[in-house]
Amino acid sequence: MSEKAIGTCAIGSDDKTIKLWDVETGQEIRTLKGHDGPVRSVNFSPDGKTLVSGSDDKTIKLWDVETGQEIHTLYGHNSLVRSVNFSPDGKTLVSGSWDNTIKLWKVETDSNLLNLDALMGRSCDWVRVYLHNPNSGVREEDRHLCDGIGTKN
Template sequence: MADANENEEIELITSDETTQEFDIGEAPQEDDDGMEDEDDDGKISAEDADVRDDADMVFNKHGGPVYSIKVNPVDPRIVITGGGDDVAVIWNREDGNVLHTLSGHQDSVVSVDFSFDGKYAATGGYDGVVKVWEVATGKLVQNLEGPSQEVEWVCWHKKGNVVLAGSGDGT
């Protein structure tokens, strides 16, 4: 099991068996290496990247592109992803099993984050709503009206139960 405070890496493996490595807690970033979901099929293509498959499992339960991923800061076996299929998924990264599918957004879930105690997750979507979920049960705890337009990012504040959110219009 990885310690979230150590400088370790995790691999994101898609159903077409491409991989992308990134530091725990850091979302995969689109850059000039060709790693992006150009056809919105839930798979990250690797046109110009070095592709290998030494993974133990594949996470492939989203029905569209995966926009965001975060590792639980208390239990790094738990991962949350947000996707273009309007849902977030809480996974067990050790065995690849889906723990909870978080439904309720009316548009793509583009940002996810865990509270610092690991008990709650926040999801932000292009529907302009931020949702707070209980990680252990997958139960919706709170609907929060987000910025005036699509939510581009959510972030749990380090000093309390405060969720920050932002959109492309500067709010």
Template sequence: IHILEYGPDIDKMRTLPGHESEITSLALSPDDRMLASACFDNTVKLWRVSSGEEIRTIDAHSGRVTCVTFSPNGELLATAGSDGDTKVWKVATGALQRTFHEGSMVWRVAFGEGGKTLAVTSTDNPISLWDVATGDKKASIKDEQVLSTVVAMSPGSQMLAASDIKNIAIWNSSNGNRICTLVGHEAWVFALAFSPDGKILASGSADNTIRLWKVPA
């Protein structure tokens, strides 16, 4: 892992060695002080950004780790794996808090509703919504037209966005209704992110473009 200092002339600040295989996902904590890295070696590592110090290693899954993300308050860390599980960990201690079993490879996870809900995309279930506090499944959004490998939840509303091959589908997560489809990319959409106020959605695609979309009110 290479940490770069952003500016007119980008310089490499430091290199973080430690993983034994390909790194699959990176996530910065909300306060930018901690970096989480996921790897094909089935582990997740937490790093202190300022010093490059490895804080801890979590043996997260029995298969490769596909995704890692922090909760909005930075207290929880969600990981997804090829073993079909999504797990939630306490950042301060590395203790396992919850396990959500999907049964097939999990592609991406995203926190929503202030960290109360976790959206999960997997091979068999396009989108599952889980209650982080209770561990109960709140809803499943099934759409035969969607093969979703990336998902994002709006921080300020019930909006949920997921890739639909090269298009983007937006749902109301409270009732599972599809609100609209955003068409424009010419290749697979592999990244989605809402703005902090939830009014803008950014998408990244294999067509080498990033697009900004106005989210329907």
């Protein structure tokens, strides 16, 4: 897996490392070590100064691209992290995991902002009454849109 930012390519690997390469010369810049499992996803921040990585070790790591130093590790998934990326402004991270969750993280505080599954559950709790109201005009095949989601089944 790789992404380009300001002439640099990052590649996550099954050997638990991330390699940074100079795309013009083809030379390896450095190897980032810190994950305890294969690295499944890497992406640069919009300004190219920070790299985010997701791994089978259930963690998300932020890296300083210039120095190769680990900035922080984010914990919160219960299974391997399959995908990570920055928001366009670089202030928020999104991560997707095989634990069937998508999480948003605030980069500055390293805090988990929102579990999108919980948001979907709350939304379905609100709309469920409408979906099952026979006078709502909702088609029969759409009435079960929220079945199994949220606190009410």
